[in-house]
Amino acid sequence: MVRKENLVVKHEIRGGTGDVYMYHILEENELMGHGTLYARVVLPPGSSIGYHRHVGNTEPYYILKGSGIFVDEKGERVPVQAGDVCVIACGESHGMENTGKEDLEIMALIINEG
Amino acid sequence: MVRKENLVVKHEIRGGTGDVYMYHILEENELMGHGTLYARVVLPPGSSIGYHRHVGNTEPYYILKGSGIFVDEKGERVPVQAGDVCVIACGESHGMENTGKEDLEIMALIINEG
Numbered sequence: 667m668v669r670k671e672n673l674v675v676k677h678e679i680r681g682g683t684g685d686v687y688m689y690h691i692l693e694e695n696e697l698m699g700h701g702t703l704y705a706r707v708v709l710p711p712g713s714s715i716g717y718h719r720h721v722g723n724t725e726p727y728y729i730l731k732g733s734g735i736f737v738d739e740k741g742e743r744v745p746v747q748a749g750d751v752c753v754i755a756c757g758e759s760h761g762m763e764n765t766g767k768e769d770l771e772i773m774a775l776i777i778n779e780g
Numbered sequence: 781m782v783r784k785e786n787l788v789v790k791h792e793i794r795g796g797t798g799d800v801y802m803y804h805i806l807e808e809n810e811l812m813g814h815g816t817l818y819a820r821v822v823l824p825p826g827s828s829i830g831y832h833r834h835v836g837n838t839e840p841y842y843i844l845k846g847s848g849i850f851v852d853e854k855g856e857r858v859p860v861q862a863g864d865v866c867v868i869a870c871g872e873s874h875g876m877e878n879t880g881k882e883d884l885e886i887m888a889l890i891i892n893e894g
């Protein structure tokens with residue numbers, strides 16, 4: 667069965683700045699208890715996902731397009747670009763900022779702890 | 781922690797045609813028992829992922845770029861493009877073909893049955 671992605675616009679997500687466009691691929695019930703989010707996420711220039719902690723799950727970010735700053739589990743600011751995979755362990759924190767001039771597109775998958 | 785995607789080139793995958801470029805985001809152990817594959821998959825023009833069944837898991841395809849044909853659970857050939865989500869239930873079959881002139885890029889996530 668083929669359907670369209672499901673766009674939800676979020677404002678100042680996780681304490682970040684600006685609007686973030688979340689194109690949901692699966693809804694939470696479709697992850698069948700294994701996770702809670704599977705989406706392509708678009709951050710326009712200047713927008714960010716605030717620094718937040720993942721308790722009982724993790725959320726790898728995968729950079730599809732653009733560039734920005736990944737704030738890692740130590741709070742360090744790491745420049746990232748397409749092809750980069752940003753991982754944290756369950757219980758750790760992260761954030762993402764679009765510091766570039768083009769949209770920053772990432773894949774977000776929240777999977778539960780094993 | 782930031783690292784690069786992990787490229788693995790597959791030939792005639794699942795009985796399909798040509799080469800398919802799999803950019804792994806997580807390795808199987810990192811899915812912590814919830815699934816077996818999380819990758820961006822690039823099909824050059826003329827290549828395909830052969831029709832195959834998912835027993836005990838499912839694999840939504842999400843179209844990032846390009847166009848092609850999704851072969852659904854009934855064997856029907858459905859034209860797809862960026863933003864389309866191709867879902868099957870656990871136990872059902874699917875395939876994907878790049879019938880266009882540009883690369884077809886999709887996200888593949890194999891998650892276990894609930």
